[in-house]
Amino acid sequence: MNGDLTVSAASKDTLPTVFGYIGIGVAFGIVGKAAGLSPLLVTLMSIITYAGSAQFVIVSMLVTHSPIFSIIFSVFLVNSRMILMSTTLASYFKRESMVKNILVGTLLTDESFALGMNKLNYSDNHLNFAWFNTANVISYMTWILSSLVGAVLGNFISNPEKFGLDFALVAMFIGLLYLQLISDKSINFNLQLIVVGFVLVAIYFGLIFIPSSLLILLVTLVACSFGVVMKHAFF
Amino acid sequence: MxxxxxxxxxxxxxxxxxxxxxxxxxxxxxxxQLSKGVVEFLSFVPIAIMSALWFENLFVQHIGHLPSIDWANLLASLPTVLSAVISKNLLVIVVVGVISLGVTRLMMGM
The missing domain is CATH 1.20.5 (Single alpha-helices involved in coiled-coils or other helix-helix interfaces)
Known part of the structure; x- marks a missing residue:
């Protein structure tokens, strides 16, 4: 990764995350097909909902014939972390037009967000529409195609977990977290480590009584507050 | 369905x-415009969200009880972290991660 904010730099920067989308997208297609969705509906869900892990939640709730409002509410909870990410990201696009802002937001994902945050460490704290939109569009296209391929492959494969592909996303978060830790100079390194440790403890104990759909958002909110308090008290 | x-x-x-x-x-x-306090709060979002998304995958939830450990994901995370430290390259990290989980599941007979 370097400081260039061009379309070609974005394509290069996004390449590693493409493997994550392929792995999970194909797995989603297979799971959706196995649950009884047609390849058309699998693909439509990837086009319209476009929400990674939440799409697995939708399929499992459809299978159990959950009411539509409880499905929509669960998806809102799982994706409410998007509000935090968009809020963090929006300040870098203030100079771009409203339409471009909405476009960047519309296709925002965990991965493009994390990638963008990493990019900031190389680009002198700048982002632009060309770079971010390219990263977003590559991700979107890859996700749609992979889930379609998965739904078609679903006729032949029943157990996608065997290949370890579902770990691609987790590996990506590990990688992006590590790269963020070593390159983000705006927060003290030890403070960052303390916040990460806090998140681990909070997730562990939070899992006892908070549904996992809500946990990511709650832990993030508490961990950010914890970080601010620690920063003012000790750093 | x-x-x-x-x-x-x-x-x-x-x-x-x-x-x-x-x-x-x-x-x-x-x-x-966001206030300075909110901006400071948001500066912790990237590491908090990324670590939360990782750690959630290391446990299996049992509401009302302590979570159990997802050993396959935990074991696969070790070489993945190591490859991050050594390579600092996202592509290498993702490939090592996928192979690690595949091998771990194979060894655990899952």
């Missing part, structure tokens, strides 16, 4: 709430 129309309606409904979560902050912040 429910009817085609029900699934389609679900897809559109979940699509709308997800889209609103994604774009509302962009629309609002075009007009309003």
């Amino acid at each position: 429910p009817s085609f129309n029900f699934v389609l309606l679900t897809i559109v409904g979940t699509g709308v709430v997800t889209w609103l979560s994604r774009i509302t902050p962009f629309v609002l912040l075009k007009k309003f």
